[in-house]
Amino acid sequence: MRKFRIPNMSALLAFEAAARHESFTHAARELFLTESAVSRQIASLESNLGVRLFVRSKQRVVLTRAGKLYGTQVRRILEYLDRDTLSIIAHGSGGGSLELAVLPTFASQWLIPRMKDFYARIPDVRVNMGVRTDTFSFEESHFDAAIHYGQPTWPGTSSDYLFGEEVVPVCSPALIPTPLEDVRELLAYPLLHSTTRPDAWSRWFAELGVDDNRAMQGVRYELHTMLLSAAAAELGIALVPKFFVEGRLEQFGVVIPFEATAVAESAYYLVYPTELSHGKPLEQFRAWLLEQASAYDGSPTT
CATH class of the missing domain: 3.40.190.10 (Periplasmic binding protein-like II)
Incomplete structure (x- = not known):
């Protein structure tokens, strides 16, 4: 049994917006609340935590060290919650979603022109794409998989060769x-x-x-x-x-x-966390992508 009270969602949303802008005014405008409502939510959150999150100075607020740390953590959790909620909604229709990190040139010139074929075969799976040009921690991001250019040496991942x-x-x-x-x-x-x-x-x-x-x-x-x-x-x-x-x-x-x-010498790879049990959207996308890559790699233009 939990021995502490988890902050309510309204307080967390108000804090995340205020922390991102370092402004109660901008947070209130974003959330369609009054500035006093945002201030009350954050005061309640600080009281609940027993920690000061902001230093208030005249007409501005500045995050404390604890506030900066908590802001990063809350933002990450809210991103996860948003992703998981969308995934559950998609599963309700029998499909699913995949969060894919891509390289901009590869995505725009090679992958996206082929996605019509993927959706024709697997219409219930949605592939969301975001740009990442360097390796990153899957644990600290919302991505399920990534298209990587280089060597298959991404720590903590499994990889599938696509093509050179x-x-x-x-x-x-x-x-x-x-x-x-x-x-x-x-x-x-x-x-x-x-x-x-x-x-x-x-x-x-x-x-x-x-x-x-x-x-x-x-x-x-x-x-x-x-x-x-x-x-x-x-x-x-x-x-x-x-x-x-x-x-x-x-x-x-x-x-x-x-x-x-x-x-x-380097090549394109599909990479994904080794320790995770992969859902059906990733399995279906992986099978389709490897088929597309094999067909392309076998052509004289690769």
């Missing part, structure tokens, strides 16, 4: 009007780099037998969409996944200045 990534150089036709004959000629132009794959150019050149420090020099961008925009704007040559531009070079306003492709 073939990359190609692209640039504006105004920068290089006709294809180059020697790969070394590319080094005379600015090279555009990905912050998440900083050695991509040097590896690409190495596969073609070129070892040159200039392969590591150049401006860096976080997203492939930014790399592509920079290439189209004549800022240099970008190295991007082939599936990103395949069949759409004219649409993006770029050309391939040197005909050579290379498959990176």
Whole structure:
């Protein structure tokens, strides 16, 4: 039996909003309450906990150290509750939901165009997607699985290989009007780099037998969409996944200045927590995704 009283939901919602904004006024506006109502809820919560969550100073409030910690914990719990509630609602119709962390380029250019097929086969499962570009703790997030690019070394997870990534150089036709004959000629132009794959150019050149420090020099961008925009704007040559531009070079306003492709050492994986018992939505999505990846990996364009 619990020996303490769990705070009511209204108080927690008021505190989470006030903690996020560090403002009772903004919290009240968000929750469609009066500022005094928010203040009373938080005062009641502080009394219940026996801890000061805010320091009040004239017209503003500031979180205490305990308030910051509790705010993070409450926000995470409310996110879990929201996710689980939506999942239960979905199960009521015989389906379910999957919270999937994705890489933006992979999702927009490869996964999402194929999702129509998934929903045609499994209409009752909803796949919600959120962007994560680095590894993270599943325990501290609401995600059930993730699409990961790299090596299968994500702690505490199981992984399924999807396919490797073939990359190609692209640039504006105004920068290089006709294809180059020697790969070394590319080094005379600015090279555009990905912050998440900083050695991509040097590896690409190495596969073609070129070892040159200039392969590591150049401006860096976080997203492939930014790399592509920079290439189209004549800022240099970008190295991007082939599936990103395949069949759409004219649409993006770029050309391939040197005909050579290379498959990176890293690859795409579906990862999910090893210790969890996986529900039917993940099982169904996993089976479909592996089928799609196998078909794609078997094509000559991978």
